Amino acid sequence: MSWLPRKKIVVPVDFSGESVHAISVAIEMAGQPADVQLVHVLFPLDAVSPGVVWGEVTDEKREAAVREEFDKLIATNGLEGVTVEVRFGNPGLEVAEAAEDSGAELIVVPSHGYHGVKRFVLGSVAERIIRHAACSVLVLRRSDAE
Amino acid sequence: MPHRRIAALLVLSCMLGTFAPQTVAAQEGEAKQAAAGDSPSAMRRIEKQVDDAFEKVNEKLGSVMFYPIPVAPGQTVPAAVLWLVFGAVFFTVRMGFINIRGFKHAILVTAGKFDNPGGHDEGEVTHFQALTAALSATVGLGNIAGVAIAVSTGGPGATFWMIVAGMLGMSAKFVECTLGQKYREVRPDGRVMGGAMYYLSKGLGEMGAGKLGSVLAVFFAVLCIGGSFAGGNAFQVNQSLNAIQETIPFLADNGWVYGLVMTVMVGVVIIGGIRRIAAIAEKVVPAMCGVYVLAAIVILVMNFSEIPNAFAAIINGAFNPNAIKGGVLGVLIIGFQRAAFSNEAGVGSAAIAHSAAKTDYPVREGMVALLGPFIDTIVICTMTALVIVITGAYDNPEYASLVKFKQGAALTSRAMDSQLNGFKYVLALAVFLFAYSTMISWSYYGERCWAYLFGDRASMSYRIIFLVFVFLGSIVSATKVLDFGDLMILGMAFPNILGVLLLSGKVKRDLDEYWAKLKNGEIKRTK
Numbered sequence: 001m002s003w004l005p006r007k008k009i010v011v012p013v014d015f016s017g018e019s020v021h022a023i024s025v026a027i028e029m030a031g032q033p034a035d036v037q038l039v040h041v042l043f044p045l046d047a048v049s050p051g052v053v054w055g056e057v058t059d060e061k062r063e064a065a066v067r068e069e070f071d072k073l074i075a076t077n078g079l080e081g082v083t084v085e086v087r088f089g090n091p092g093l094e095v096a097e098a099a100e101d102s103g104a105e106l107i108v109v110p111s112h113g114y115h116g117v118k119r120f121v122l123g124s125v126a127e128r129i130i131r132h133a134a135c136s137v138l139v140l141r142r143s144d145a146e
Numbered sequence: 147m148p149h150r151r152i153a154a155l156l157v158l159s160c161m162l163g164t165f166a167p168q169t170v171a172a173q174e175g176e177a178k179q180a181a182a183g184d185s186p187s188a189m190r191r192i193e194k195q196v197d198d199a200f201e202k203v204n205e206k207l208g209s210v211m212f213y214p215i216p217v218a219p220g221q222t223v224p225a226a227v228l229w230l231v232f233g234a235v236f237f238t239v240r241m242g243f244i245n246i247r248g249f250k251h252a253i254l255v256t257a258g259k260f261d262n263p264g265g266h267d268e269g270e271v272t273h274f275q276a277l278t279a280a281l282s283a284t285v286g287l288g289n290i291a292g293v294a295i296a297v298s299t300g301g302p303g304a305t306f307w308m309i310v311a312g313m314l315g316m317s318a319k320f321v322e323c324t325l326g327q328k329y330r331e332v333r334p335d336g337r338v339m340g341g342a343m344y345y346l347s348k349g350l351g352e353m354g355a356g357k358l359g360s361v362l363a364v365f366f367a368v369l370c371i372g373g374s375f376a377g378g379n380a381f382q383v384n385q386s387l388n389a390i391q392e393t394i395p396f397l398a399d400n401g402w403v404y405g406l407v408m409t410v411m412v413g414v415v416i417i418g419g420i421r422r423i424a425a426i427a428e429k430v431v432p433a434m435c436g437v438y439v440l441a442a443i444v445i446l447v448m449n450f451s452e453i454p455n456a457f458a459a460i461i462n463g464a465f466n467p468n469a470i471k472g473g474v475l476g477v478l479i480i481g482f483q484r485a486a487f488s489n490e491a492g493v494g495s496a497a498i499a500h501s502a503a504k505t506d507y508p509v510r511e512g513m514v515a516l517l518g519p520f521i522d523t524i525v526i527c528t529m530t531a532l533v534i535v536i537t538g539a540y541d542n543p544e545y546a547s548l549v550k551f552k553q554g555a556a557l558t559s560r561a562m563d564s565q566l567n568g569f570k571y572v573l574a575l576a577v578f579l580f581a582y583s584t585m586i587s588w589s590y591y592g593e594r595c596w597a598y599l600f601g602d603r604a605s606m607s608y609r610i611i612f613l614v615f616v617f618l619g620s621i622v623s624a625t626k627v628l629d630f631g632d633l634m635i636l637g638m639a640f641p642n643i644l645g646v647l648l649l650s651g652k653v654k655r656d657l658d659e660y661w662a663k664l665k666n667g668e669i670k671r672t673k
Contacts, residue, residue: 015334042335043602047421048590050279050502051270051337053428062335069334090603 007105012095012129013038014110015069020077022110022140029106033081039098040066040084041091059088092128100134109139189402193621200626207633211640217475226636227479233492233643234314237321240650241657245316245516251664252513259673260510269504270338273514276503279587280496280515282431283378284522286584287385288488290438290577291554293530295628298540298549298557300480302456303463305531307481312523315491316516322646324512324653325349326497327505340501341591342494342638343367343598346645353648362641366494367595369638371608373495374595375615377487377631378588383408383619384627386581389555392563393574405620411582412616416589416609427583434576435526441572442529445565449536456535486636488527489519493635494642498591507669509660512653530558537561552624585616 009026013019026036042062051057063086070084087094099107109126130137214222223231238245254260256273271279296304322342329348330340343363350359387404391397397404415424446453467477490496496518503511534540539561540549548557555577563570589612596608619627663669 040334043605044419045421046590046593046605047415047419047424048586048593049270050275050499050590052421053279053425054271054275055425056271056275057337062337065336066334 008035008037008102009106009108010037010039010095010099010102010104011108012091012110012125013040013070013073015040015073016110018110018140020073022108023077023079023082025138025140026106026108027079027082029108033079034083036082037098037102037104038070038082038084039087039095040070041087041089041094042066043091044088090128091125093132095125095129096132096134105135107133107135107137109137111139111141189621196618196621197623197626200622200630204626204629204633207637208629211633211637221473221475223475223479224483226639227482227486229643230486230492230636230639231311231314231482233639233647234311234318236647237650238314238317240654241317241320243317244320244513244657245313248320248513248516249520252517254671255510256514256517259671260669261672262504262506263672267504267506268332268336268338270336270502271504273503273505273511276500276511277514277517278428278432279502279590280499280518281435281521282428282583283495283499283587283591284488284490284518284584285431285435285526286378286488286580287382287555287577288377288484289522289526290530290558290573290580291385291388291552292484292487292628293527294534294539294554294557294561295549295552296480296484297531297534298545298554300477301463301467302459302531302535302540303461303465303467303474303477304481304484305460305528305535306464307478308485308527308531309524311482311485312489312491312519312527315485315489315519315523318492318643318646319489319496319519320512320516321650321653322492322494322497322642323500323515324508324656325646325649326501327503327508327511328652328656330501338502339594339598341498341594341598342370342642342645343595344501345497345649346641349649349652350645355648359645362645364599366638366641366645367598369634369641370495370595371592371599372634373493373631373638374588374592375612375634376627377635378591379585379612379615380619380622381627381631382581382584383616384622384624385553385555386577387620388553388624389559389570389577390574392556392559392570401620402617405617408582408585408620409613409616412585412589413613415586416593416612417606424586427579427586430579431583434579435521437572438576439526439529441562441566441569442533445533445562446536448565452536456532459535460531483632483636485519485523485527486639487632489522490635491519492643492646493638494646495588495591495635495638498594499587507660509653509656512657533565534558534561537564539564552628 007030009030011022011026013023023036023038027033030036045052045057045059066086067084074080074082085098087098095107107129109129111126126139211226212224215225215228216222256277258272258274293308296308325345326340329345330338331344332338343366346366347359347363350356350362383405387397387401390404414420464477465474467473486492496515500511500515503514505511539545539557545557545560559570559573562573592612593605593608597605660669
């Protein structure tokens with residue numbers, strides 16, 4: 001039985017183990033993979049790295065590479081049915097916006113679970129999502145959190 | 147991971163902290179001066195304040211990095227230079243003179259003769275593109291201005307030691323860039339992140355020295371950021387201004403105008419994101435190198451009869467310099483220092499660019515990288531040195547003040563213009579482009595280190611500080627900028643060479659394996 005009756009859930013994914021855990025939690029809550037949308041946010045390209053200067057790295061190629069990673073992630077973890085999206089910009093803001101655009105009811109954030117200075121330095125994506133999201137946000141606690 | 151950010155914040159704040167009290171003190175001094183009725187223009191006051199602040203930092207850092215190490219009775223070598231010489235000699239011997247035996251293979255690889263026909267190797271750019279990117283960072287005012295200063299202060303003999311440093315530097319570059327490839331990270335979007343900070347932390351981590359690796363990586367990243375503000379930025383603005391004011395005298399008293407123009411031009415690329423300008427600048431650099439080398443060759447041909455004397459002066463100066471130049475050791479120090487500043491071998495910076503190349507064999511990119519010091523130092527720097535020697539510009543009393551104030555680019559400009567009338571205009575353009583492309587490339591190095599310490603999100607703050615230093619370069623005196631640049635860039639060699647020494651066994655194993663495959667035909671030419 002699903003925790004949310006037929007409601008969409010957005011999961012920001014950075015392809016870490018924590019992301020996979022968050023996706024499983026989201027599928028369990030939604031009841032079916034089709035109601036779970038995975039989002040990966042890419043920082044805008046700089047103008048000075050060799051790949052960009054020589055035109056070898058483009059946003060199209062980056063998006064294609066990420067979609068390929070999504071395919072692998074889905075295949076290896078049996079997540080068939082979830083939808084995926086690649087966005088460009090500030091991760092916190094973009095995830096909140098992705099949820100709003102898809103009318104999601106909930107965002108499940110895989111957290112690093114750090115405290116003190118570590119939290120100050122690393123935790124701000126989750127915090128930004130919380131600040132900007134129009135829906136509820138569930139921040140998971142990492143099993144090995146300090 | 148976050149420890150490196152905290153450590154970096156501490157080190158950076160200490161560095162900035164050394165500026166602050168001095169600026170206040172300078173302001174007080176200026177206030178008194180203004181009250182006494184002796185009021186220089188506002189811009190001059192700011193120039194002096196910034197200059198004084200640089201001096202303070204240079205003194206503090208210089209006392210550590212250039213600590214005189216006794217090597218013979220009554221003779222000392224600055225710690226940073228001794229470290230570079232030791233590293234370069236060690237890597238050359240340890241890798242079995244890869245700088246010589248790998249040279250031909252390096253050219254073939256760069257020409258794409260060993261490229262994977264499918265083109266599916268991981269990475270962003272071709273070998274040639276990676277080499278061009280690394281060269282655009284190294285071929286800069288160090289080749290034109292730095293060399294002129296070296297020959298003027300160390301005599302013609304400095305040329306010899308610069309070439310030796312270039313040859314040994316090829317091996318150092320090979321090892322560090324192989325490691326850059328070996329320990330790079332490929333992100334989900336296919337982007338590659340690599341460089342000394344990655345091989346120091348991951349490589350030493352693999353050897354069970356993770357803590358040391360992390361400390362060295364942070365130390366390296368902080369100095370690289372400093373280097374990107376100084377040698378890769380302010381020094382370029384400062385010295386290109388020198389050469390350009392030879393053709394636009396207005397700028398001699400209004401350097402800040404040039405600083406402003408450069409700030410805007412760099413700003414539209416690094417903040418405005420206009421990639422096309424960076425792309426053009428980077429692609430024009432090889433052509434400008436060609437023009438520069440060609441002009442130098444023309445000057446040498448015009449003075450054909452002087453060439454034997456020049457070579458005699460170089461060899462004689464290298465082994466029997468007069469006492470004023472500081473003896474053999476003094477000349478050797480100058481030669482090595484300027485060569486390292488120009489080709490960055492042992493410094494670790496180029497590994498950032500070379501790690502982006504597409505290849506399945508880290509050693510292969512290391513080979514490509516060893517062409518860097520060859521082109522930068524053995525070809526381009528030598529050309530500058532020969533022109534300065536052959537024209538006698540280095541001991542011409544007319545240019546004594548340029549030497550004294552380390553205005554090397556102006557010296558090269560006058561020396562070349564005296565032979566090829568009007569060449570100063572071509573040189574001004576070349577110098578501008580070299581400076582510009584070097585700054586763009588170094589902003590990439592600095593930004594990668596900044597992102598390593600503070601995360602990708604912090605990039606904008608780095609870019610803003612970078613632009614501040616572009617402007618500062620136009621108002622600080624050449625001596626202070628050169629010294630500060632030396633400290634940062636040569637300083638990077640401390641953590642880098644230490645880590646690379648510890649990791650050199652891995653490179654040696656990879657090299658032996660690759661070389662064996664190459665010799666037994668397992669690795670073949672594809673074109």
